[in-house]
Amino acid sequence: xxxxxxxxxxxxxxxxxxxxxxxxxxxxxxxxxxxxxxxxxxxxxxxxxxxxxxxxxxxxxxxxx
Numbered sequence: 001x002x003x004x005x006x007x008x009x010x011x012x013x014x015x016x017x018x019x020x021x022x023x024x025x026x027x028x029x030x031x032x033x034x035x036x037x038x039x040x041x042x043x044x045x046x047x048x049x050x051x052x053x054x055x056x057x058x059x060x061x062x063x064x065x
Contacts (some may be wrong), residue, residue: 009063018057 008027010019016036025035042049 008060010057011063012062018053019026019062020053020056020060023060024056 006047008023011026012019014022014026016022016032018020021035021039022032025032039049039053044047
């Protein structure tokens with residue numbers, strides 16, 4: 001599957017909290033662990049990272065399998 005045909009969804013099997021980091025990691029071709037680490041590190045910086053996570057959790061559809 002190429003990057004242009006991957007959809008942005010939250011997988012069920014690789015979730016830790018909401019599945020947002022796992023879905024983003026699949027979309028860009030990274031390991032979910034690396035995306036989670038990047039998110040946690042970004043939370044140390046000022047900004048709306050947690051609000052963005054919650055918004056993506058609401059917006060991103062659940063894959064369902």
